[in-house]
Structures are given as C-alpha cells and as structure tokens.
Amino acid sequence: MEKYDVIVAGCGPCGAMAARAAAKAGAKVLAIDRRKELGAPVRCGEGIGLHWMEELGIKMNPKAVSAEINGSLLISPDWTRKVMIKNKETKGFVVDRKVFDKELAIEAGRCGADILVHSEIYDVIREGGKTCGVKALVDGKKQEFRAEAVIAADGGESTVARLAGLNTVASLYDTDFGVEYEMVNVECEDLIEVYFSNADAPRGYVWIFPKGKDVANVGVGIGGLHTPNAKYYLDKWIRAHPERLGKAKTVAIKGGIIPVGAPMTDEAVGEGIIAAGTAAHQVDPIHGGGICLAMEAGKMAGEVAAKNALAKTCDRAHLLEYAEIYKKVRAPKLMKRLKLRKVLEKLSDDDFNAVFAHLDDKDIDNLLKSNFAAVVGKMSRLLLNRPGLLKAMSALL
Amino acid sequence: MIEVNKNLCIYCGACVGVCPVLANRLRETWIEHDPQKCIDCASCVKACPMAAITLHKGKKSL
Numbered sequence: 001m002e003k004y005d006v007i008v009a010g011c012g013p014c015g016a017m018a019a020r021a022a023a024k025a026g027a028k029v030l031a032i033d034r035r036k037e038l039g040a041p042v043r044c045g046e047g048i049g050l051h052w053m054e055e056l057g058i059k060m061n062p063k064a065v066s067a068e069i070n071g072s073l074l075i076s077p078d079w080t081r082k083v084m085i086k087n088k089e090t091k092g093f094v095v096d097r098k099v100f101d102k103e104l105a106i107e108a109g110r111c112g113a114d115i116l117v118h119s120e121i122y123d124v125i126r127e128g129g130k131t132c133g134v135k136a137l138v139d140g141k142k143q144e145f146r147a148e149a150v151i152a153a154d155g156g157e158s159t160v161a162r163l164a165g166l167n168t169v170a171s172l173y174d175t176d177f178g179v180e181y182e183m184v185n186v187e188c189e190d191l192i193e194v195y196f197s198n199a200d201a202p203r204g205y206v207w208i209f210p211k212g213k214d215v216a217n218v219g220v221g222i223g224g225l226h227t228p229n230a231k232y233y234l235d236k237w238i239r240a241h242p243e244r245l246g247k248a249k250t251v252a253i254k255g256g257i258i259p260v261g262a263p264m265t266d267e268a269v270g271e272g273i274i275a276a277g278t279a280a281h282q283v284d285p286i287h288g289g290g291i292c293l294a295m296e297a298g299k300m301a302g303e304v305a306a307k308n309a310l311a312k313t314c315d316r317a318h319l320l321e322y323a324e325i326y327k328k329v330r331a332p333k334l335m336k337r338l339k340l341r342k343v344l345e346k347l348s349d350d351d352f353n354a355v356f357a358h359l360d361d362k363d364i365d366n367l368l369k370s371n372f373a374a375v376v377g378k379m380s381r382l383l384l385n386r387p388g389l390l391k392a393m394s395a396l397l
Numbered sequence: 398m399i400e401v402n403k404n405l406c407i408y409c410g411a412c413v414g415v416c417p418v419l420a421n422r423l424r425e426t427w428i429e430h431d432p433q434k435c436i437d438c439a440s441c442v443k444a445c446p447m448a449a450i451t452l453h454k455g456k457k458s459l
Contacts, residue, residue: 034425043409120424157413157423170414172440177411179446224415230446255446257411 004030004114005309006302007134007147009121009160011038014277014294014301015153016104017056019113021302022151027309029113029302030145031105032136036118039101043156043256044291045180045209045217046100047192050091052292056299064100065093066211070190074364076356077197077349084191085361089368094192094209094217095291104295124150124163124273130315131164131272148309149319151301152275153294156257161275166268168275172224174261176204176288179230180219181238182252186245188216194287196344196352200237202226203345204288218245221258221288223345230255258288260341263334265323272314274322276301282330285338286368293330300325336370339396346392354389358382372396398432398456399441405449412441412450432457 005027008015012033019031046066053060071086109115116138125133125144133146152161158168188210195206203223208216220234238245259281268280276282277294284293304322308314347355363375376383376393383390399421401412412428413421420434421441442450453459 034423036425041408118425122422155410157410159413159419159422162419169417172415172443175415175444177444177446225443227443229448231448253407255407255409255411257409257414257444259414 001144001146002030004028004145004147006030006149006151006305007032007145008151008153008302009134010152010154010279011105011108011115011117012101012153012155012277012294013104013291014155014279014298015151016101016108017295017298018151018153018276018302018305019115020104020108020111021299022306022309023108023111023113025303025306025310027306029306030116030147031108031113032116032119032121032134034118034120037098038105038117039098042097042252042254044097044178044254045207045219045289046095046097047209047289048093048095048291049089050093051089052295056292056295058295060093061099061103064095064103066096067094068190069093069192069210071192073191073193075193075195077199077352081353081356083356083359083361083364085364087365089365090192094211121160124160126164129271131270134160148272148312149305149314150273151298151305152273152279153277153298153301155278156259158275158279161268161273161279164270164273166270166273166275168264168268168279168281170257170259170281171261174259175224176221176258176260177224177230178219178221178258178288179234179253179255180217181234181250182211182215182254183218183245183248183250184215185247185249186214186216186218188214197349198347198352199349201233206234206237217254218248219254258283258290260285260288262338263326263331265327265331266320269316269319269323271316272319274301274305274319282326282334285334285341296330297326300329333370340367340370340372343392343395347389351386351389351392354382354386355379398435398437398453398458399430400451400453400459401428401430402449402451403427405447407447409446411444411446415440415444
C-alpha cells in the first residue's frame with residue numbers, strides 16, 4: 001500500500017490547486033479523479049473573472065480561453081430595461097473547461113503531485129474516527145492509499161467528504177439546478193448576459209455567455225424544489241425568443257448542481273479530512289459561480305493539509321486553520337451576497353421591473369459589493385409605493 | 398428505489414449530491430443506485446435537471 005502525505009479526491013479546479021499547493025509545500029501528494037478526461041463532461045457556464053487570475057497567481061493559458069469578456073448586461077423580466085456594467089470586476093473570460101481544468105492538473109503534475117485519472121474513490125479508510133486514506137478503483141482494480149490528510153474536492157456530489165463523516169449533503173432548497181446548451185448562430189457581444197425573471201427561472205436566472213464568434217452557452221439555473229425541471233425552463237425560454245435564438249443549434253448539453261446556501265467552514269473539517277470548493281458549498285450565492293472560489297479554497301486546503309501532514313498533526317483541531325483562513329478571507333463576503341440573494345428570491349417580476357427602472361450600473365456595482373445602504377436610499381420613493389418590496393429590501397439594512 | 402433513464406441522463410451528479418443516504422453513485426457515465434439504501438425521499442427526482450429519474454415507492458428491485 002502506498003503512503004502519501006496528502007490525498008486529494010477530485011482533480012477539478014479545486015483539487016488541482018490543492019494538489020499543486022500541497023506539492024509546492026513539500027508534501028508527497030496524490031490526486032485521484034474518476035474521469036478519464038479532466039474537465040469533461042462540462043457542468044457549468046465556464047465564466048471566470050480576470051481579477052481572480054492575479055489573486056490566485058495563475059497565468060491563463062490562451063488555449064483555455066473561448067472568449068474575452070468586458071462586461072455584464074443585466075436584463076429586466078420585461079426586457080425593457082438593460083443595465084450594462086463594465087469595470088475591473090466584470091472583465092474576464094469564458095473558458096473551455098476541458099482545456100482549463102487539464103492545464104491546472106498539468107501544473108499540479110509539474111509541481112510533483114502524483115495524479116490518477118479514470119480512478120474512482122469508492123470508500124475512505126477510517127481508523128479511530130480519523131480519515132487516513134482512500135480506497136479506489138484503479139484500472140478496474142481495488143487499491144488502498146494511505147495519507148495523513150485527505151482533501152475532498154469532488155464537487156457537487158461531495159461523496160468523499162460524506163464517506164469521511166462530514167455532513168455536506170445539499171438541501172434541495174439551497175441548491176440550484178442548471179442546464180445549459182452550447183449553441184451556434186447566437187449573436188453576441190463581449191458581454192455576459194443575465195436575464196432575471198422568477199417566471200422564466202424561479203429563484204435563479206437565464207444566462208447567455210459568449211464562447212467566441214457566434215457560439216454561446218445558453219443556460220438556466222433554477223432554485224431547488226421548483227418543478228418540473230431546469231431543462232423544461234430552458235427549452236421554454238429558447239422557444240419564447242425566436243428573434244434571438246430561432247436559428248441557434250445545440251452542439252453540447254451541460255448540466256449540474258450548485259449548492260448556493262452558506263459556504264461551509266468549521267463543518268468542512270474533520271479528523272484527517274478537509275472538504276473544499278463546491279463540495280463544501282463554497283459557491284457565489286448570487287451568480288452561482290464556483291470555479292475560482294474553488295481554486296482559492298483548494299489552495300488554502302492544500303497549504304494547511306501539507307503543513308500539518310509533514311508535522312503529523314492532521315487532527316481536526318490543527319486542520320481547522322483552513323476554516324479560520326476561509327472565515328477571514330472569503331466567508332464574510334459570501335454571507336453578504338447570500339443576504340442579497342435571499343432578497344432577490346422574494347421579488348416578483350413586477351418588482352424586478354420597477355427596481356430595474358431605478359438602478360444604473362453604479363447601483364448594481366454597489367449591490368454586488370454589498371454597499372446596500374446607498375442603493376436602498378436611492379430607491380426610497382419607489383419603496384414607499386411598494387410595501388412588499390420595502391419589506392424585502394429592508395432585510396439588506 | 399429509483400430508476401434512471403440512461404438515455405436522458407447527462408451524468409451531472411445532481412442526484413448524488415442531494416441523496417441524504419448516499420444511495421446514488423456516479424460511475425463514469427452512469428448512475429449506480431443502491432435500492433437497499435434508498436429511503437424513497439424523491440430528493441433526486443426533484444433535483445434531476447433532465448427529469449430522468451422515476452421513483453418506484455416501496456420497491457427494492459425492479
């Protein structure tokens with residue numbers, strides 16, 4: 001049986017960053033992924049903010065970029081009002097996850113991490129309540145790998161964390177379900193388009209993310225517990241807009257799960273185990289984006305796990321350092337955005353239309369940066385005429 | 398227990414993430430369901446973005 005310092009379950013953006021960080025810190029690392037082709041099948045909109053690349057110290061490989069994005073366009077339910085935001089935060093890319101994810105894994109490999117693809121972890125090894133390795137199917141054969149610490153970076157399924165005794169199961173209410181078609185013959189500018197409407201996408205939104213030239217990811221995410229299903233809403237929306245999508249042809253179907261409730265921190269840590277990224281619900285509650293948040297969390301988890309693995313101190317108390325860093329660096333921002341999400345969820349399409357008529361790009365920017373007071377103040381006259389909206393918005397203050 | 402329509406399923410893993418008892422396992426391109434673990438809660442039926450899952454309440458085999 002092979003012995004490692006750190007084993008990373010899943011080699012997506014989170015796992016690859018964790019493996020790379022741990023290897024860089026001098027740990028013997030193994031990353032295991034079920035898929036034979038990293039990044040495939042794609043499960044998301046593939047949008048990434050440029051500012052993250054600097055924050056994470058990552059160089060974007062041009063091969064991974066499908067389209068460069070300069071701004072966001074938010075559209076009201078009745079389509080009469082559009083707000084365009086163009087600033088540093090809205091600059092970014094729509095990437096090709098199949099290339100992007102593999103590039104991250106390649107970097108992890110270059111840093112010395114061992115990687116096993118097409119290898120499924122089907123159980124963890126636990127001794128005295130501590131996770132001390134994993135059992136995996138490698139080339140169809142059962143194998144065991146021991147480690148001081150295991151990082152569960154296996155995305156929305158979050159199986160490994162649960163096998164290790166952490167409760168990462170996503171409640172239906174706090175989960176978004178998404179379906180997306182990659183389509184050709186969709187005219188696009190260099191803008192991320194976001195369509196708000198509780199009728200078209202209950203507790204979620206419809207998006208069009210440019211993928212270069214006349215290709216785009218057209219998708220819908222809906223809040224859990226809405227029936228019938230995400231595909232129904234997407235098909236309906238596409239049919240309802242023949243002027244835009246009448247000639248569009250689908251060349252790929254993508255789908256997935258987005259746990260948009262509060263990010264896990266202390267609960268994501270156990271004896272010998274850390275859950276990170278989407279597996280620990282570390283997703284932006286407003287737009288559901290999770291690639292870069294996962295990379296950030298993976299890096300934190302990898303560094304903490306490596307340090308403690310080398311010192312043989314992978315008990316929960318020591319690994320909680322990861323949760324402490326997360327609570328300092330990221331969780332407060334996500335909690336504020338969750339607060340905004342809870343308000344947006346309560347708005348009717350009529351409310352949305354009225355709100356849109358009162359907001360400009362600076363207001364939206366303020367909302368996204370959680371400077372709520374300025375925006376609510378500006379809307380005071382509208383709010384006085386709409387008691388329901390006033391009640392919903394007052395939760396922001 | 399549940400039944401997954403393999404022709405509709407896009408193996409996105411939604412049914413795995415929401416299952417409270419780990420009765421669903423995503424293999425490379427298919428879902429493996431364990432009827433013995435399943436508690437008929439229908440979470441996965443509601444979660445499936447493709448509506449590919451049917452619940453057979455009370456059944457432990459097809």
